[in-house]
Amino acid sequence: MNLKKLVLTSTLLVSTLFAGSYNVDKSHSNVGFKVKHLMISNVSGKFNEFKGSFEYDEKAKTLVSLNGEIQVSSINTENEKRDTHLKAPELFDAAKFPLITFKLTKIDGDDAYGDITIKGITKNIELDFDNGGTIKDPWGNDRAGFSLSGKIDRTDFGITWNKVLEAGGVTVGNTIKLDIEIEGIKAK
Numbered sequence: 001m002n003l004k005k006l007v008l009t010s011t012l013l014v015s016t017l018f019a020g021s022y023n024v025d026k027s028h029s030n031v032g033f034k035v036k037h038l039m040i041s042n043v044s045g046k047f048n049e050f051k052g053s054f055e056y057d058e059k060a061k062t063l064v065s066l067n068g069e070i071q072v073s074s075i076n077t078e079n080e081k082r083d084t085h086l087k088a089p090e091l092f093d094a095a096k097f098p099l100i101t102f103k104l105t106k107i108d109g110d111d112a113y114g115d116i117t118i119k120g121i122t123k124n125i126e127l128d129f130d131n132g133g134t135i136k137d138p139w140g141n142d143r144a145g146f147s148l149s150g151k152i153d154r155t156d157f158g159i160t161w162n163k164v165l166e167a168g169g170v171t172v173g174n175t176i177k178l179d180i181e182i183e184g185i186k187a188k
Contacts, residue, residue, distance in 0.1 A: 019055040019056060019057045019058070019064045019065075020055070020056050020058055020134075020142065020144070020186045020187075021053065021054075021055055021186065021187040022053060022054050022055070022056055022143075022144050022184030022185060022186050022187065023052075023053050023184055023185055023187055024050070024051060024052040024053065024054070024068070024182055024183070024184050025143070025183045025184055025185050026050065026051070028145075028183040029050075029180075029181055029182045029183050029184075030046060030179075030180065030181045031046055031047045031050050031070055031180050032044065032045065032046040032178070032179040032180065032181075033045055033046070033176050033177060033178055033179065034176070034177040034179065035154075035172060035173050035175070035176050035177070036172070036173030036175070037171070037172065037173075038165065038169070038171060039165070039169040039173070042177075043077055043082075044077070045075060045076055045077035045078075046075075046076055047070045047071065047072075047074045047075055047076070047100075048071075048074040048076050049070070049071035049073075049074035050068060050069060050070045050071065050074070051068070051069055052066065052067055052068030052069065052102075052182070053066075053067055053184070053187075054066040054067070054104075054144075054182070054184055056134065056144040056184075058134060061131070061133060061134075062107055062131060063104065063107050063112070063129070063131070063146055064107075065104055066102065066103070066104035066114070066182075067101075067102070067103050067104070068101065068102045068103075069099050069100070069101050070099065070100040070101075070102075071098065071099065072087065072092045072094040072097065072098055072099065072100060073087055073094045073098065075087065075092070075094075090161040091159055091161050092118075092119065092159065093119060097118070097119045097120055099117075100116065100117065100118050101115075101116070101117045102114050102115070102116045102117075103115045105124060107129060109129075110128060110129050110130070111126055111127070111128065111129060112126070112127045112128075112129035112148055113125070113126055113127075114127070116152070118157035118158075118159070119157050119158045119159065120158075121156070121157045121158055123152075123156055123157070125150065125152055126150060127148040127149060127150035127178065127180075128147075128148065128149045128150055129146065129147075129148060130146060130147040130148075130149075131146050132144070132145030132146050132147070132183075133145070141185050141186065142185070142186035143183060143184065143185055143186070144183070144184050144186070145181075145182060145183040145184070146182055147179075147180065147181050147182070148178065148180040148182070149177070149178060149179050149180065150177075150178050151175050151176065151177055151178065152175075152176050152178065153174050153175060153176075154174055154175075154176050155174050
């Protein structure tokens with residue numbers, strides 16, 4: 001084994017030694033988004049069904065890995081007609097592409113990088129990382145929390161439906177603002 005591989009293997013082993021495995025606590029987490037509507041206001045929404053797990057290095061006090069899945073059919077903008085349209089083939093095509101996935105690739109200070117897959121298209125994105133740290137809850141569980149926020153262009157993922165307005169502009173903006181709050185419980 002060459003020296004470079006030995007150093008990398010040693011680093012991974014040490015990092016894993018201090019990392020705790022956590023499962024996302026859905027009741028204390030949120031996967032939200034916001035998008036421009038008619039170029040004058042924002043529509044907010046969230047996904048009600050999601051799951052994930054992550055590794056948190058308790059010694060270095062940082063996130064090491066994160067894997068998550070979102071059920072597209074659980075999209076919720078508090079408007080049933082709009083939600084049905086969002087699930088349709090011309091937008092998310094939930095029947096053909098039922099999951100959105102995310103896999104963390106790197107943490108660099110306050111920046112998180114990861115591969116997100118929407119409609120079968122994978123892109124590496126950068127998000128702002130806000131590290132909440134760890135705590136022991138009143139019931140004796142170890143918990144860790146963090147936030148991810150940032151922007152993606154929906155057209156990068158084949159979500160291109162839109163209508164041009166008479167006065168100019170479009171019905172739906174291309175920029176999607178992501179706002180994700182994650183709290184996890186350490187696996188025993």
